[in-house]
Amino acid sequence: MDGGLPAGKKIRVDMSGAPQTMLATLYAKALDADAENSLLRDTWARDAVSRIDYDWHRTSITARNQFGVTTRTVHFDAWARQFLAQHQRATVLHLGCGLDSRVFRLAPGPGVEWYDVDYPEVIDLREKLYPSREHYHQIPASVTSSDWLQAIAGDQPVLLIAEGLTMYLTEAEGIGLFRAVVEKFPCGELQFDAFNSLGIRSQKINTIVRRSGSTLHWAINGPDDIVSKVPGLRPLAAISVFDSESFRRGVSGGYRLIGKLMSLAPAVRMMAQYHRYAF
Ligand SMILES: C[S@@+](CC[C@H](N)C(=O)[O-])C[C@H]1O[C@@H](n2cnc3c(N)ncnc32)[C@H](O)[C@@H]1O
Known part of the structure; x- marks a missing residue:
């Protein structure tokens, strides 16, 4: 490489x-x-x-606890693959991409224009680490600024993927972003994870967030929180991470049991969720 x-x-x-x-x-x-x-x-x-x-x-990540992240990424790879299998021509907005290598793992065909968007310091680091690729673009911007989206053609179906992003936005920023994407493109899907109110309230026990000094804002308690504010969206899925195939398959016995016990309390079960919408 x-x-x-x-x-x-x-x-x-x-x-x-x-x-x-x-x-x-x-x-x-x-x-x-x-x-x-x-x-x-x-x-x-x-x-x-x-x-x-x-x-x-x-x-704070170790070989023992890494599955919390990895199963999430496996899940969003699977949903993205499903969308791309149905759309040979599409625009992918991979928002808050970090250093994730999804575009290389999924290796979409030439009909897909793929945009990785994150803060300038992150994109700067990506450019040093990863090669360029045809139909692949990196945008150094906050997803909350409107300029970057205006510069992208809105003539193809869109797939918005936001893994580990929504909780860093305020509700107004997140809803504004989703509305702008739905208004711009003819059709597509939004795929993202979210924390509910309990997840946001208990952010101090989230070691990754605490050590970074960042603050989580947006609590999403279910699909109604999205469809009531973003006209045109149809929910396809909103599931607890514990109910995802990637968690069931990827997590060892002890952690699966912890997942089962945590699932007994609805607010705990839905603390971290995977959402998918179509329009
Ligand atoms: C938890 S990391 C997830 C990174 C990547 N999606 C992954 O799963 O490995 C959160 C990412 O969201 C980015 N982020 C948070 N707020 C953002 C914003 N307003 N605009 C662009 N990126 C943002 C951060 O810079 C960081 O790369």
Whole structure:
């Protein structure tokens, strides 16, 4: 892989706030890549980690707890693959992409224009680590600014993927973003994860968030919170992470039992959710 960095030279990284959290998700995928029973086998993540100079212990991610991140990524890869299988021509908006290598894992065909969007410091790091690719674009911007979306053609079906992003936005920012995408494109899907009110209230026990110094804002308690505010959307799925195929398949016995016990209380069960809508 050649992302423009001299061989053997590591990139020193020092980030705080929301951008720092993507180091934790990257590291989780790198640890999974080397595991015997790997779920994602994300060698891009492993290579990226090996080229970054960072004290990875700061992420709080270990080989034992990485599945919390990796199963989520497996889930969104599966939903994205389903959409792309039905749409050879499409625009993908991969928002809050961090250092995720989804575009390389999914390797969409030439009819797909893929946009990775994140803060400038994150995109700057991506450009050093990952190669370019035809029909692939990286946009250094906050997803809450409107300029980047205006510059994208709105003539194809769209897939919006936001993994680990909505909770960092305010409700007004998130709803404004979803409305802008639905108004711009002829049809498509929105796929994202969300925390409910309990998840937002208990953010201090989320080590990745706490250590980054970032604050979570937007609580989504169910599909009504979205469809009542974004005209034209039809819910396809809104499930607890514990009910996802990736969790059931990817998590070992002890953690599956913890998931079952946590699922007994509805608010705990729906603390972290996967949402999918069509329009
Ligand atoms: C938890 S990380 C997830 C990264 C990636 N999606 C993954 O799953 O590995 C959250 C990401 O959202 C990005 N982010 C948060 N707020 C953002 C905003 N307003 N605009 C663009 N990116 C944002 C952060 O910079 C970070 O890369």
